[in-house]
Structures are given as structure tokens and as C-alpha cells.
Amino acid sequence: MLTIYGVLRSRATRPLWLLAEAGKDFTHVPVIQSYRLTDPLAQDAPLNTLSPDFLKISPQSAVPVMQDGDLVLTESLAITLYLAREYGGTLGPQTKAELAQAEQWALFAGISIDLPGIDIIYTYADGLSDTPEGAAKIAAAVERLARPLARVEAHLAQHDYLIGNRFTVADIMLAECLRYSQAHKPLHQTYPKTFAWLARCQSRPAFIDMMARRNAEPA
Ligand SMILES: N[C@@H](CCC(=O)N[C@@H](CS)C(=O)NCC(=O)O)C(=O)O
Structure with a gap:
């Protein structure tokens, strides 16, 4: 079970x-x-x-x-x-190399993308993005994301997905960590390939259905 x-x-x-x-x-x-x-x-x-x-x-x-x-x-x-x-x-890794790559993207997403995104999403959700404190918090998060997202942007300039030329668990893990930063639109301009990939991941029926059920939960 x-x-x-x-x-x-x-x-x-x-x-x-x-x-x-x-x-x-x-x-x-x-x-x-x-x-x-x-x-x-x-x-x-x-x-x-x-x-x-x-x-x-x-x-x-x-x-x-x-x-x-x-x-x-x-x-x-x-x-x-x-x-x-x-x-x-x-959706899972099919070779030892893919497993290593999936683990790499999991750790990357969890360590470099998740927490700056949490700062961004809560600042927007709390309506503080236009206050000096909120803007400073977002600026610090954007700075922490700069090198990791430059790396993702370079990867997606060469590939449609993170590993194996197909949608996999690696895309789900990074996409869900990056969703927390999505409210900050200037990031979309700085990293266009990354946010185009995110939109592609989020256009999948399973994601759309899940988010509809998520949004139906009490806030
Ligand atoms: N790194 C953990 C974080 C887990 C976590 O912080 N979960 C939050 C919800 S997203 C929680 O349950 N918080 C409960 C609490 O703080 O009381 C993971 O990725 O699972």
C-alpha cells in the first residue's frame, strides 16, 4: 500500500x-x-x-x-x-548516468532553487513585494538564484528537458522548486529559456489538474 x-x-x-x-x-x-x-x-x-x-x-x-x-x-x-x-x-532514470543526473538535479533544486523561491513566493503572497523590506528580500533571493539559473539557462539552450531528451522526474523536481520564484516576472526576462521550459512543464494535463485541486484547497 x-x-x-x-x-x-x-x-x-x-x-x-x-x-x-x-x-x-x-x-x-x-x-x-x-x-x-x-x-x-x-x-x-x-x-x-x-x-x-x-x-x-x-x-x-x-x-x-x-x-x-x-x-x-x-x-x-x-x-x-x-x-x-x-x-x-x-519518467525515472533508465541508466546509471541518468540516475546520477537525476540525483544531481534533485540536490541542485533542493539546495540552490527551493529556499530563495520560498522568500520570493511569501513576499509576493504577503503583498510586501513593493515595500523596501520586501524588495530587498526579493533582490537577495534573485542574487542567490543568479548562478544556478544561469546554469539552467545554458543547459536549456542545448536541450528541451533536463535529462534524456524527454520529460522526466528531474523536470518535475526542478519545475516545482522554481514555481516558487515564478511570481517575480523580471526573472522571466533574464532567463527566457528556463521560464519557457517551466511553462512547457506546467502545460502538461497532470500538472494543470493537480494545480486545480491545489487551488481548490483552502488558502
Ligand atoms: N525539505 C523538506 C521540507 C518539508 C517542509 O518544510 N514542509 C512544510 C510544508 S511545505 C511543513 O510541513 N511545515 C510544517 C511546519 O512547519 O509545521 C521537503 O522538501 O520535504
Whole structure:
């Protein structure tokens, strides 16, 4: 039995997009972040990252978490890569070199792209992008993204996708980390090939359907 814990308004979109692309059946348990609830310990609170039943599965109190038989994994990108190898067919790496490349893009996305993007998306979501503090935070994030995105831009000048000349788990992992930076339009002008690739990834039916379900969740 394969189970994914985590609402769609979280990094659970990474494994959930992969599973949608793969057409794999699974159970989805929409555990919500405790900080989004007024009283996470209330008896009638929905299952959240501080619920005792969830902490029994993953004491880290964060989503997503995956359980596949006896295997429990945390870290959205490790989960996504595992699912691609196990159930993803050609979405997963097909050779040792592709596996190494997929791991490289997972670490790259998680280390160099995810956190600057979090600063950008929250600054825009909080309506602070035009304040001096918000603008400074975005400028710092853009600076941290500069060398990583220059590298992606150079790669996509030569290739349509990240590995193997086809859409794979590597594209899902990087696209979902980069989505957090997407609200900052000047990046689209500086890195046109990167954001054209992102738009291509996001035009896939599995992504469109997932985002519709995500946006239907309470904000
Ligand atoms: N690096 C982890 C980050 C996990 C994480 O921070 N998850 C957030 C939601 S996206 C969470 O569950 N936060 C709960 C909390 O802080 O209480 C991953 O990629 O899975």
C-alpha cells in the first residue's frame, strides 16, 4: 500500500505530480501544516503535522511523508525520485548516468532553487513585494538564484528537458522548486529559456489538474 501524507498546498505537489504522470494508484492523506491552524491541538482539528497519529509516522512534523509498505520516507525530492524509479517508467532514470543526473538535479533544486523561491513566493503572497523590506528580500533571493539559473539557462539552450531528451522526474523536481520564484516576472526576462521550459512543464494535463485541486484547497 502506497500512501502520501500532505495537503496539496505544500511540497507534497512534487510526489503528487509524479504519481499523476505515472498513473499510479495510491492513498492521499491531506495532512495540513500545524501553523496554518488556529489550534492544532484541538480535538476537532484536521490531521496536522503535530497530530500524535501523524507524529507516529514521522516525528519531524513536516509534510510530505511517503509510506510504501514498510518504507517511510521524508524529503519531497527523495520521495519523488524514489517513486519515479519504482513506478515512473520512463519518467525515472533508465541508466546509471541518468540516475546520477537525476540525483544531481534533485540536490541542485533542493539546495540552490527551493529556499530563495520560498522568500520570493511569501513576499509576493504577503503583498510586501513593493515595500523596501520586501524588495530587498526579493533582490537577495534573485542574487542567490543568479548562478544556478544561469546554469539552467545554458543547459536549456542545448536541450528541451533536463535529462534524456524527454520529460522526466528531474523536470518535475526542478519545475516545482522554481514555481516558487515564478511570481517575480523580471526573472522571466533574464532567463527566457528556463521560464519557457517551466511553462512547457506546467502545460502538461497532470500538472494543470493537480494545480486545480491545489487551488481548490483552502488558502
Ligand atoms: N525539505 C523538506 C521540507 C518539508 C517542509 O518544510 N514542509 C512544510 C510544508 S511545505 C511543513 O510541513 N511545515 C510544517 C511546519 O512547519 O509545521 C521537503 O522538501 O520535504
